Amino acid sequence: MLGVVPISYDRAAGRDVTLSLSGPGLSGDRVREIAREMKGLLGVDHVTVRATNQDGRESFDLSAL
Numbered sequence: 001m002l003g004v005v006p007i008s009y010d011r012a013a014g015r016d017v018t019l020s021l022s023g024p025g026l027s028g029d030r031v032r033e034i035a036r037e038m039k040g041l042l043g044v045d046h047v048t049v050r051a052t053n054q055d056g057r058e059s060f061d062l063s064a065l
Contacts, residue, residue: 015064017042022059031060038062 019038021031035047044064051060 015042017064019062020059021062022057026058026060031062035062038064 017038019034021034031049031051035049039045039047042064046064048063048065049060050063051058053059
């Protein structure tokens, strides 16, 4: 007998989502809040935040893998 086992598309195919943020007055607290929201909305276990400062311009990349 041949059976079918349902597998979530997200789990089988995976997904990588990155959100890039920058702007005046963007605080670490606000970035953490956005990362928590992103984690909940995407249903992932972890969101990684990478901060960079180039020519005095701070930017953040939030990644859910």
